[in-house]
Amino acid sequence: MTSKSSSCRVSEFKVPQLLMHRVIAGVIIFAALASGSAVAQEVRYSWLELSYMAQDVGLQGILQTPVPNQTTSVDAKDGNGVRFRGSFGTWRNLYIFGEFGSSDIDVSAEVNNDSGFCPCLAEDEFDLTTIRAGIGFKWSVLFATDVYFQASYESIDFDFGSFAGENFDTDDQDVGAAIGVRHMLNDDIELRAFGRYSNHSDVNLSTGLFDPGEYFGVGFSWEIVRGLAVVGDYETGDIPSWTLGFRLDLDED
16 A cells, blocks of 8 residues: 655634633633542643553545546544653743654445446555644642643644555644643542644545544543553544553652
């Protein structure tokens, strides 16, 4: 299978007001509920994380092949891979963060020829790679509860290869933003919720064009031994995902 990346697009970024209103309302409710919890340690911003990741792509597309009157249609399904994340506290309320995800997504293809040839069916996997990196600002609303805002550079790459000479490969680089809340329930357990906006939330595989969209998610962190925690996150959107892994706390006393 061969691959060929499409040209990149950088579009103007604008956070929808609906996303901001929903998440801010959730943050206020979350903070109000958290205010009655037991005293816990401060939220920390320097850590490294490695997780198993599962994704549900659910995209379809159809393209003409180099052969006249022949088309290839694909159905991208679900798959799994790994995600690396890191966060590093820097100066006062600012921190930097980065994320890299790589998944093998199942895909089925059907090659049809209008000249009377029987359809050719095939199944394979394609690579889905995502990158997010940027800067965040945190605001402590309580001793153990922080609201945070993030601005990020984001990249996504669908590497299909080719079944019959067609090219479904497409990628995009753009900017994004997120707002969320993190709360330490006690010294060992952290709960979090967030919403984020991306300019490449969805893609039309027949045209290679991306559409903006919103993601909402929840997660937890449970320290099982000093400095090492089990972490999990679920994110809903055009490409929903969930992760489960381990976090190494770089700020552990």
